[in-house]
Amino acid sequence: MPRGPVADFFLKDYELADYQPDEADFAREVRQVEPSGSSSALGGLVGTLAGGRRGAQTPAASPGFGGLGGAVTANLYDRAQRSEPLPKEFELFALALPIIATDPNQGPTVGMLPVGVFKEQTRITNILAPDVTYNEIAGYGAIFRLRRAFSRDADLLVDAGTSTEGNDDYQIQYRQRQVGPNRAIYYTAQFWYTTQLAQRFYGIGNETEDDAESSYVFRRTLARGLLGFELPFDFNVELSERITSYKVGPGRLDDVASTKAAFPDVPGVSDGRISILTHRVALIYDSRDSITTPTQGIFGRFTYELSDSSLGSDIDFQRFGLQLTVLIPKFKKKLTSVVNFNGWIMTGDKIPFFELTQLGGKNTIRGYGQGRFVDQNGYAINFEERWNAIQYEIAGVDIVVQLAGFIDAGRVFAEGERFKFKDTKIAAGGAVRVVVPDSELVASIDMGFSDEGSAVFVGLDYPF
Structure with a gap:
């Protein structure tokens, strides 16, 4: 171009x-x-x-x-x-990929994904990846995706799409790092509206049965702002505000009970539209060599989040969170061992189920669907070994094909229940990832297996 x-x-x-x-x-x-x-x-x-x-x-x-x-x-x-002079035109690498994917909640999806990758010298600066798909639940759908990297410190994400059955996804997010005095300030602004047609709920607790499955339509509108400050010795402090509007609708699946009929007394199921305003502060330690494609270092984050009706929220609760990730490279970074821990504690009454601690999904236990286990408190621990199996170059861009094996474990707890490992949920599996180190991009397919079957998750990032 x-x-x-x-x-x-x-x-x-x-x-x-x-x-x-x-x-x-x-x-x-x-x-x-x-x-x-x-x-x-x-x-x-x-x-x-x-x-x-x-x-x-x-x-x-x-x-x-x-x-x-x-x-x-x-x-x-x-x-x-x-130095190599900049070209007169921006270079374009284009291809079309078939989509054959499955989601634990929505089932198989097929379609076509045309991809346009633009670069300047060796840096990828824009990815256009719209798709056209068909899913039995969502119907025929199309979505426009743009990933714009203005520099290593500034990027823009835009998603806009819908389907014939009303599966909506509209999101815009801008991130900027290294601004202000001493280039020590960073910020994020995000708006996201989504309608998910086949969300699942099995009840509250760690021992909910698979045959208690129910479904609901979930509508969510979210606006979020984050302001961060870089401190000495790899520490950061973040302040963020989030306002979210939720609504749970009746399930539409013929062979799965509606959550509104199966669990009418669970907070959040029959309450109509709920608006939640939260205020969060986080203390972070980050010595990793990259934010999005790390190969070594330590990441730690302690968070405190408050939702208070006197400050404009419909619900009162407090949430404490702790995350610790350790990456250990071996054999000149050919192999990387990763250990990740997450823990959550919540206090409050009548907290809607969709704001409670949830386990299951790409970022917690990959052998279960998103939000399979729900309760006030919980933890998840992940062990993953990443192997850079193949390295090659396409259109002047270095590409790494990475294989990974993992074991995930976790458990949720009721309020006041003591911590224990008994009845911990366990999953194991593997992942195939395509990494572009110079542009800090990752495309990932993770597949996990548990006592309830398998689950596949596709995304443009690492799980942790």
Whole structure:
């Protein structure tokens, strides 16, 4: 795609210098000829010193340099030798992929995913990945996806799609790091509206039976703002506000009971629309070598979240959270061992089930569907071994194919129930991931197995 104001906004990496047509053309010509020692013929002392050190483009050009012009041209030539000039157009790599996926709640989905990957030099700056799909529950659907990397410290995510049965997903999120005094401030702004047609609920507790399955339609509107401050010694402090509107609708599946009929007395099921405003503070320690594609280091986060009716929320509760992730590289980062722990404690009365601690899904126990086990408190621990099996280059971009094996375990607890390992839920499985280290991108397919069967999760990030 040719450069221009519009193309630059969507495709340029703003960490790189602006495109200079004259310099780029000069650099291309330089690369077509051999340097010559006759550059010492540059006129004037400055030209002689500058040109003599660097070499001129051609012997014939030497007499024409002269004086300060020789220094300027020689400096331009020096930059041309040291760095590849930016191309006149943004490079595009395009392909179309079939979609054959399955979701524990929604079942199999088939379709087509055309992908357009734009890059500047070796940096991926934009990914367009719309898709057209068919699912028995959602019907025919289409979604537009954009992942825009303005630089390593700024990115934009846009999703917009719906289906014939009303499965909606609209999201926009912007993240910016290293701004303000000492470049120590970062922030995130997000808006998300989603309608999920086949959410599942099995009741409250760690021992809910698989045959107690029910379904509901879940509508959620969320707005979130986060402000972070980088501190010395790899510590951060984050302040965030979240306002979320929820509504639970009757299930639409013929062969699964509706949650509204099966669990009418569970908080959140029959309460109509609920709005929750939370205020959260987090203390973070992060020594990882990358935020999105880490290979070594430690990540720790302690959070406190408050929802208070006197401050505008419909529900009162407090939530304490702890996450600890340790990455240990081996054999020159060919293998990476990962240990991840999450723990949650909540206090409050009549907390809606969708705000309680939930286990099951890509980020907790991958052998169960999203939110399979629900209660006030809980923990999850994950052990994962990542192997960089294949490394290759496509269109000048380094690609890593990564294989992983994992064991996940966790349990939920009622309020006041003491901590114990008995009846811990366990799952094991593997993952295939495609990693683009230089652009910090990950595409992942994780498949887990448990006593209730298997579950597959597809995403554009690591689970932890």
